[in-house]
Amino acid sequence: MPQTETYILNMGPQHPSTHGVLRVNLELDGERILRATPMMGYLHRGIEKLLEARTYVQGVPYTDRLDYVSSMNNNFGYCRAVEELAGIEVPERAEYIRVIMAELNRIASHQVFIGSLANDLGASTGMLYTFRDREEILDLFDLVCGARMTFHYIRVGGVARDLPPEFAEKCRKFLDRVPEFTAEYANLLMGNEIFQRRLKGVSRLTPEQALAHNMTGPNIRATGIPFDIRKVDGYSVYPRFGFEVPVGENGDNWDRFQVRFREITESARIVRQALDGLPEGPVMAKFPKMLKPPQGEVFSRTEGTRGELGFYIVSDGTAKPYRVHIRRPSFINMQALDDMCRGYLIGDSVVAFSAIDPLMGEVDC
Amino acid sequence: MFGKGLMTGMGITIRHFFGRKATFCYPEEKLTMTEHFRGGHLTIDYKKCIACQLCAIQCPNQAIKLKVVTDANRKRHLESYVHSMGRCLYCDLCIEGCAPHALSWDKNYEISTWHKEDLVHQVITDEDRAYLADVMARAAANPTPPPAPKAPPKPAAKPATPSPETEVKPGE
Numbered sequence: 051m052p053q054t055e056t057y058i059l060n061m062g063p064q065h066p067s068t069h070g071v072l073r074v075n076l077e078l079d080g081e082r083i084l085r086a087t088p089m090m091g092y093l094h095r096g097i098e099k100l101l102e103a104r105t106y107v108q109g110v111p112y113t114d115r116l117d118y119v120s121s122m123n124n125n126f127g128y129c130r131a132v133e134e135l136a137g138i139e140v141p142e143r144a145e146y147i148r149v150i151m152a153e154l155n156r157i158a159s160h161q162v163f164i165g166s167l168a169n170d171l172g173a174s175t176g177m178l179y180t181f182r183d184r185e186e187i188l189d190l191f192d193l194v195c196g197a198r199m200t201f202h203y204i205r206v207g208g209v210a211r212d213l214p215p216e217f218a219e220k221c222r223k224f225l226d227r228v229p230e231f232t233a234e235y236a237n238l239l240m241g242n243e244i245f246q247r248r249l250k251g252v253s254r255l256t257p258e259q260a261l262a263h264n265m266t267g268p269n270i271r272a273t274g275i276p277f278d279i280r281k282v283d284g285y286s287v288y289p290r291f292g293f294e295v296p297v298g299e300n301g302d303n304w305d306r307f308q309v310r311f312r313e314i315t316e317s318a319r320i321v322r323q324a325l326d327g328l329p330e331g332p333v334m335a336k337f338p339k340m341l342k343p344p345q346g347e348v349f350s351r352t353e354g355t356r357g358e359l360g361f362y363i364v365s366d367g368t369a370k371p372y373r374v375h376i377r378r379p380s381f382i383n384m385q386a387l388d389d390m391c392r393g394y395l396i397g398d399s400v401v402a403f404s405a406i407d408p409l410m411g412e413v414d415c
Numbered sequence: 416m417f418g419k420g421l422m423t424g425m426g427i428t429i430r431h432f433f434g435r436k437a438t439f440c441y442p443e444e445k446l447t448m449t450e451h452f453r454g455g456h457l458t459i460d461y462k463k464c465i466a467c468q469l470c471a472i473q474c475p476n477q478a479i480k481l482k483v484v485t486d487a488n489r490k491r492h493l494e495s496y497v498h499s500m501g502r503c504l505y506c507d508l509c510i511e512g513c514a515p516h517a518l519s520w521d522k523n524y525e526i527s528t529w530h531k532e533d534l535v536h537q538v539i540t541d542e543d544r545a546y547l548a549d550v551m552a553r554a555a556a557n558p559t560p561p562p563a564p565k566a567p568p569k570p571a572a573k574p575a576t577p578s579p580e581t582e583v584k585p586g587e
Contacts (some may be wrong), residue, residue: 108475111506175428182437196451202506210507211451238427241420 056084059396063092067400070410071389074387076399083399086391088384093414101374106132106341107206109371114200116378117412119162120355122148122155122191125204130285131350131361132206134168136343143331145287150221150324151194151203153317158187159355160310160317163407167307168239170404171248176239178248183231186224193217206341208334218325225325228318235311249304253390253402256301263386266379267357268309269406273301279353291323303405310407319379342369356380356407378415380408448522453505455523456536457498461543463517468540470509470518478502479509486551487558493539494547500526502533 062073071092077085078391097116106263113128114121126148134138140148161180168176188198193214195203203210239245255265270277280288280294296312298305343365351360357379364373383406390402427569448454471479482494516527528534 108473108508111475111504111508120473192449192452194451196449196453196507197505200505202504210511234427238424243418243420323483356483367417 054079058248061399063089065357067404068410069166069404070413071213072297072403072408072410072413074399075401076396078396081395083391083394083396086388086399088387090381090384090410090413093410095415097415098374098376102371105369106136106343106371109374110205111200111202114202115411116376117159117354117356117359117380117409118199119159119409120155120159121199121201122151122204123159123352123354123359125202125352126152126286127352127354128360129206130352131143131348131363132341132343135346135348135363135365136337136341138207138335138337140208140335141332142287142329143212144330144333144335147209147213147333148292149287150321150328151191151201151209151384153320153324154187154221156317156355157314158184161187163310163328164239164307167401167404170225170247170400171245173242173245176235179231179238181233183227186227190217190221190224194221196297202235205334207337208332212333218328221325225318227324228315232311232314236259240311246304248394248398249307249402249405250302251300251407252394252398254300254302254356255386255389260301260386263389264380265357265383265386267354267383268313269306269357269383269386271295272299272305272309274299279351279358283351285352288325289325290318291320293317293320303401306405306407340369342367351377354379354415356409356412357383376415378412380406380410380412381415384408384413426497448524451507452509452522452524453527454519455521455540456500458519458521459493459496459538459543460517460519461493461539461546463515465491465515465517466493467514469512469514473512474507475506475508476502476504478504484547485497486549486554488554489559490554492547492550493543498536498538499534500536501531 057078058078058080060073061076063071070338075085075087075089076083090378095115100112104112110125110128113124116124127394127403132138161184165177165180165184168174170178180218191201192198193201194217195201195210197203203310234411255263257270257275260270260273261273264281266277274297276295276297279285280293281295293316296309296316298309345365345367347362347364348364349360351358353359358377359379360377362373362375363371366372385404387399387406390406391399394402466481466483468481468483471477471481478499480495480497480499482496483491484494485491510520
């Protein structure tokens with residue numbers, strides 16, 4: 051009587067579909083996955099400790115390196131936390147510019163998601179189209195802040211500098227193209243039967259499971275829970291804009307893709323409204339150059355592109371934070387990988403991983 | 416119909432095959448960088464610099480190392496200014512901190528090097544060094560006299576109005 055036993059397979063850390071350096075320990079029964087354990091820490095840089103060794107203003111460029119495809123959202127989250135701690139009132143124009151930048155970056159980040167998901171499914175053409183359109187957003191950012199990644203544009207108290215005069219026109223031109231390129235992605239990918247069959251009904255999560263794993267962002271919205279901090283907390287100037295929160299129904303990979311795909315259009319709507327209502331005025335609040343927030347602690351959360359991005363900062367009254375903790379959405383969403391892989395084939399683990407859309411810079415911090 | 420989506424996708428690919436190119440030939444054609452582009456080597460306008468060292472203080476990662484000399488006229492000058500590009504975050508805090516606007520990027524984006532040591536960039540040029548030697552020599556030839564010794568501190572002046580606790584009203 052032949053005996054069979056389970057097999058342990060290490061996927062990664064150097065694996066093209068793990069978006070960085072992640073090792074997933076897969077326990078296999080033939081081709082079926084029995085257990086998937088993500089092993090992290092290969093990209094750990096100690097950003098929390100680095101922030102504690104620098105002043106509040108000097109810490110902002112380090113948050114760029116957390117989730118490096120949506121740096122603006124990280125800057126936004128950190129600056130909001132420090133402003134809440136120090137009681138800084140941000141000018142209205144700066145708030146509008148921040149929202150424009152955060153939403154443009156959300157579009158760029160979701161384009162990376164769509165591209166890399168297509169690439170992981172073997173359709174490398176899909177990646178080229180999304181990255182071509184992402185370039186236009188990066189060009190806009192380059193115009194505004196002089197960098198194409200690691201922007202360091204949103205600062206404590208406002209934004210680094212005012213928008214250049216040609217920005218509004220160029221941004222509108224890009225927004226006019228949004229329906230065009232989303233239609234192109236739809237025709238190129240969403241109609242494709244192979245693409246659909248790889249995603250539909252795979253890696254299903256129930257709303258209860260997603261809540262138990264504390265998932266946030268598009269991942270929890272795909273299971274049907276309309277949890278969006280922009281709506282729930284209504285921070286910054288988001289309550290002034292009309293936008294919808296796309297939700298899925300089944301909680302499978304197809305819904306995760308759909309939610310992000312529809313968010314591109316919603317983000318474009320927000321940017322257009324913000325551009326229309328952009329007030330005049332200063333873009334930087336007045337506060338002492340050596341910022342010393344009073345003793346206390348703050349937890350401030352914003353809706354990053356991957357979920358709830360929280361910054362917990364403790365101040366002891368000196369120029370440097372006593373403790374910084376970052377609640378990284380990718381890290382927490384990664385927990386669900388085990389539930390999403392159990393019972394599916396090895397090939398589906400790559401898709402499940404890609405559909406969570408984690409970024410190793412943020413997971414390992 | 417199975418395969419319809421595939422055909423739509425192929426249609427897009429074919430349309431782009433005959434469409435406008437999204438790329439350009441990089442080494443032959445080069446992009447011009449935007450006004451605020453951060454990248455490349457730091458350059459310093461030596462005559463504008465007041466050697467206040469704010470750029471080095473602002474730097475979150477200690478990427479800037481500089482030495483300051485004082486001439487016979489008690490004016491400060493830069494002796495050396497080293498930018499470690501390997502440590503640099505390109506965050507622009509040094510340039511924004513520069514009060515006389517002497518620092519800037521040279522907007523050269525082809526800065527990769529073969530060796531780690533080449534990432535250490537000497538910002539001050541030979542021309543600047545010659546200028547420094549000239550200034551130092553001129554100051555040495557015509558030094559300002561040392562400041563007069565400080566007068567002894569005056570005794571603390573009496574407060575103009577006595578505090579309410581010590582106030583004694585006449586007739587009490």
